[in-house]
Amino acid sequence: MGSEADAAEMTGPLLAGAPSAVEAMPPWREQLTVRGVVVSAILGVLFCLITHKLNLTVGIIPSLNVAAGLLAYFLVRTWTAALNMFGIVSKPFTKQENTVIQTCVVACYGLATSGGFGSYMLAMDQKTYELIGTNYPGNRAVDVKNPSLSWMIGFMFVVSFLGIFILVALRKVMVLNYKLTYPRGTATAMFINSVHTATGDELVEKQVSCLGKYLSGSFLWHCFKWFFSGVGDSCGFDNFPSLGLAAFKNTFYFDFSPTYIGCGLICPHIVNCSALLGAIISWGFLWPYISTKAGEWYPANLGSNDFKGLYGYKVFISVSLILGDGVYNLIKIIYASIKKIMKAHAEKGRLPLVWVQDDDNISKLSVEEKLLNEVFLKDSIPLWLAGSCYVGLAAISTATVPMMFPQLKWYLVLIAYVFAPLLAFCNSYGTGLIDWNLASTYGKIGVFIFASWVGRHGGVIAGLAACGVMMPIVSTAGDLMHDFKTSYLTLSSPNSMFVSQLIGTSLGCVIAPLTFWIYWTSFDVGNPDGIFKAPYAIIFREMSIMGVEGCSVLPQHCLAICSFFFFAAIAIKLMQDVTPNSVSKFIPLPMAMGVPFYIGANFAIDMFVGTVILFVWERVNRKESEEFVGAVASGLICGDGIWSVPSAILSILRIDPPMCMYFKPSLTYG
Numbered sequence: 001m002g003s004e005a006d007a008a009e010m011t012g013p014l015l016a017g018a019p020s021a022v023e024a025m026p027p028w029r030e031q032l033t034v035r036g037v038v039v040s041a042i043l044g045v046l047f048c049l050i051t052h053k054l055n056l057t058v059g060i061i062p063s064l065n066v067a068a069g070l071l072a073y074f075l076v077r078t079w080t081a082a083l084n085m086f087g088i089v090s091k092p093f094t095k096q097e098n099t100v101i102q103t104c105v106v107a108c109y110g111l112a113t114s115g116g117f118g119s120y121m122l123a124m125d126q127k128t129y130e131l132i133g134t135n136y137p138g139n140r141a142v143d144v145k146n147p148s149l150s151w152m153i154g155f156m157f158v159v160s161f162l163g164i165f166i167l168v169a170l171r172k173v174m175v176l177n178y179k180l181t182y183p184r185g186t187a188t189a190m191f192i193n194s195v196h197t198a199t200g201d202e203l204v205e206k207q208v209s210c211l212g213k214y215l216s217g218s219f220l221w222h223c224f225k226w227f228f229s230g231v232g233d234s235c236g237f238d239n240f241p242s243l244g245l246a247a248f249k250n251t252f253y254f255d256f257s258p259t260y261i262g263c264g265l266i267c268p269h270i271v272n273c274s275a276l277l278g279a280i281i282s283w284g285f286l287w288p289y290i291s292t293k294a295g296e297w298y299p300a301n302l303g304s305n306d307f308k309g310l311y312g313y314k315v316f317i318s319v320s321l322i323l324g325d326g327v328y329n330l331i332k333i334i335y336a337s338i339k340k341i342m343k344a345h346a347e348k349g350r351l352p353l354v355w356v357q358d359d360d361n362i363s364k365l366s367v368e369e370k371l372l373n374e375v376f377l378k379d380s381i382p383l384w385l386a387g388s389c390y391v392g393l394a395a396i397s398t399a400t401v402p403m404m405f406p407q408l409k410w411y412l413v414l415i416a417y418v419f420a421p422l423l424a425f426c427n428s429y430g431t432g433l434i435d436w437n438l439a440s441t442y443g444k445i446g447v448f449i450f451a452s453w454v455g456r457h458g459g460v461i462a463g464l465a466a467c468g469v470m471m472p473i474v475s476t477a478g479d480l481m482h483d484f485k486t487s488y489l490t491l492s493s494p495n496s497m498f499v500s501q502l503i504g505t506s507l508g509c510v511i512a513p514l515t516f517w518i519y520w521t522s523f524d525v526g527n528p529d530g531i532f533k534a535p536y537a538i539i540f541r542e543m544s545i546m547g548v549e550g551c552s553v554l555p556q557h558c559l560a561i562c563s564f565f566f567f568a569a570i571a572i573k574l575m576q577d578v579t580p581n582s583v584s585k586f587i588p589l590p591m592a593m594g595v596p597f598y599i600g601a602n603f604a605i606d607m608f609v610g611t612v613i614l615f616v617w618e619r620v621n622r623k624e625s626e627e628f629v630g631a632v633a634s635g636l637i638c639g640d641g642i643w644s645v646p647s648a649i650l651s652i653l654r655i656d657p658p659m660c661m662y663f664k665p666s667l668t669y670g
Contacts, residue, residue, distance in 0.1 A: 025375060028493030031096040037503060039075045040101050043068060044108030044507050048515040050648040051109050055118030056525055056532040057651065063435075065106055065188045065482065066641030072101040073195055095196035096492040100500045102188060103483040107476070107504025111160055111512040114439060114475035120447065120464045121147060122537035123544065127526040131538060138545040143407075143460035149517055151404050156509035158397045159469050162417070163476030164501050165393070166424045168386040171484045171494070176373060180432030181271075183263045183637065185485030190634035191215075192490050203627065210631040211638070218258040218639020225256070226647065230660025241663050248663075250283045251600035260603045262636030263435050264610015265629055270585065271433050271592045272604075272611035278321075278593030279601035286597075287314070298555040305539050307448075307546050312555050314598050319445055320562040321594030322438065324569025326426030332577075376488045381498050397469065405465040407458030412450060416469045423470065424477035430591050431478040432485075439475035440536075441598060443467040444543050451547025463544035476505070531654070569594075 047064055054061050076098070080090040115121065122128060124145040132139050167174070174180050194208045229236030237256045241248035264272050290313055294300040302309035394417040401413050423442045431437050444467070451463025480501060487497045519525055525532045546554075569590035576584045596604045610633075617625040 025491050026094060026096060028496040031094070031100050031493060031496040032499055032503075033091065033097055035076060035079060035090075036072075036097055036101045036104070039072055039079070040104035040108065040500075040504060041507055041511070042075065043071055043101075043105045044504070044511050045515060046071075047105060047109035048112040048508070048511050049518075049652070050645070051112035052117060052512075052516050052519055053648060053652050055113065055536075056519060056534050061113050063184050063641055064109065064644055065102065065184050065486075066191055066638040067645050068105040068109075069098060069102040069188050069192050070638075070642055071645070072105065073098055073192075076101070093196075095192050095490050096496065098192050098196065099189070099486055099490045099492040100496050102192070103486070103497050104500040104504035104507070106479055106483065107501045108508035108511060110475060110479050111156060111472065111505065111508035112515065114472040115152075115156055115160075115508075115512050115516075116443075116464075116468050116471065116540075117512065117516040118534050119440065119536040120443065120467045120471070120540045121152070122526060122534050123464050123539075123541035124461060125526070125537075128534075128537045128541050131526070131528065132541060132545070136545070138456070138460070138548045139541075140460065143458070145405070145461060147516075147520055149513055152513040152516075153510060155401075155404055155468065156472075156513060158400050160472045160476070160505050160509055161502070162390055162393050162397070162420070163424060163473035164480060164498070164505065165386045165390040166421050166473065167428055167477045167480055168381050168498070169383050170425065170428070171481065172377070174428065174432055174481050175376065175485055175488050178429075178432070180429070180481075180485075181267055182432045182482050182485035183266045183435040183633075184431075185482035186266060186489060186630070187262070187634040187637040187641075188482075189486045189489035190630055191638050192486070194631075207628065207631045210628050211635045214632050214635025215639045215642070216635075218262075218636045219643050220639075221256075221258060222640060222643035222647070226650075226657050228659050228661040229657045230662070231656050235660035235662050236657075237661070239663075240661075245663065245665060250288065251602050252279075252283065252605065253602050254605050254609065255602050257603070257606045257640075258636035259640040260606035261610040261613070262633040262640075264607035265614050265633035265636070267433070267435075267607065267611070269611050269615065271589060272607045274588035274590075274592035275596055275604040276601075276608045277588050279596035279604040281593070282314075282317075282597040283601040286317075293556075297557060305542075307543055308555060310555075313558055313561070315441060315444060316554075316558055316562050317565050318594050318598035319438075319441055320566040321569050321590050321597065322426055322430055324566040325573060325590040325594070326422065326429055328570050328573040329429060330422060330425050372488055372491065375491045376494060378493070380494060401465065401469060405461060407454060407462040408450070408465045408469075409454075409462075412453065412462065412466060413469060416446070416450070416466055420470050420473045423474045426591075427474045427478045428481045430595065432481060433589065433592050437475060437478045438595070438598075439471050439478065442474050443471035444540070446470045447540060447543045448547040451544040452550060454548075456548055459548035460541070460544045463547050464540060467540070476501075565594075 047068065050064070051061055073093075076093050080093060083090050124143075126144050126146055129139060129141065129144050134141070175182075190211065194211050197208060225237045229238065239248075240253060240255060242254040243252050247253060287310065290297065290310060294309070298309045298312075302311075305311050307315065394414070398410050398413045398417065402408055402410050427437065427439055427442060447463040447467045449463075450466035451459040453459075454462040483497055483501065484494060486492070487494055519532060523532050524530045526534045526537060572587060572590050576587045579587070614625065614629060617629070
């Protein structure tokens, strides 16, 4: 029978310096150090400033995982070198400590994104209310709550920790059984392993050299592209109509992104092909067809981000596909777990905590993979502790959030925490396949549902606050699994990663609001004619207003189409499980298909280019491809991640690219 493990399994060794049985691994407590926390706090401040800047200007945040790993390595090496100059001997800097610091930084700056400082939080303020219009239907003056350091920091502490506990029980299934690639986590692990590998192994040296070569090339290519990217979002190679201007209008173009080419190399062929199929179905047929119904199914001349128009179809249909896939997999895991427990109980053996591997599969594992699995399973967070913490924190949040937002009643907060694990699972599963965090999309759906539930009397604020309750959980759960994948491949203890996440989240609950407050008090945030436009604030408030007005304001046939795609996703997943492996391996993945429905076709084309390169490489020299594809892919992704730091610094310093490369149809003169 087909399974996700078959679909998402990586195709060859990815790690430079693959671990050996004699490799020394420090206990998990030694992987957590004081210098690591200090470095994490410094980088947390830096990355929060960068994230807020990007969030309040373009609203798009790149992954900084690799940059966090690199800068952590640089700072600690500098730290130890400085101490050595004074004759002070420092503890060795291990790859496990590097991984823990990187995780702590990601947990910290992640709250600058999921905390809603450029979206749902700003959507509550007076300026956004006035920008939408005081006479706009459903936009009421009483539905305003301006930012304040006191309630923002308190709110972050109340809602930000629950996501860490949700997927503890599922980490084994995601990493070991499904073998999801988590491209960002894998690339980070590849980089950390490379810089901490002792010289002497010829293959390792070649892999490290290969990674450095493609990392440098990717970095220099992004630097070169920057000079032509101009001001705004319509210039440069990222908007190169490589397939023609007509196709470009429907997002069908190759945008020369090393990141997604690298993802295409590192992701299984079926994932990349599924993404391209989803792009063809949506942007090739469905959206052009629905566009012809403007004025009939929905009002014509609406804005590109108006949920009453085509944008509403894109968001809701995309989420329907993803939810259908996620619900099926969650039910499948629950069923398999119950089956295992009942079998063990009948045999009066030890109850298995999580369904991980069949005995037949364990016997087939390589020595290296057995070592990785052993370390990954050695230190585990007790399920009773994770479950108790989630229930306890949910109870505290259910009691305190209504004090901050009286419009959001306690039972609505409780309902949000009941359904949050399902959405967190879907998001974590999706990021494992295609490396795209859709927490913001789930958040928009939450805004709509809870605003509709509360209605006209406080529904706008209630919907936005409910988004604030759920979005950190969904986003954190996805990032947590990336970090677990990194820890798995670097032989880092899950316990040290878990504690690092808790430390990083604690830092982020203070650093993220404080760094946002710098922008809020120093600049005219939200001014549509200024630098910090905060574009997503208006989108989130309009979404909440539309929820208050009810489902009747949705485009015509939207709910019916969503239902079709939801059940179609379940049917496809069922087909994968009931057909032989020779057939199921060619059946597309609904989760991967759903992402381009919302994002666009360009990234799917980039990933397909990567899969074509890998396919040809495997046919020409399979051994070489298995040995170096991970290094090439990780180098391409790492170069982009490292470039994001100087790029953001240039943006903060208001240094614009000198040229704008732009394409338009040629003029015909009569």
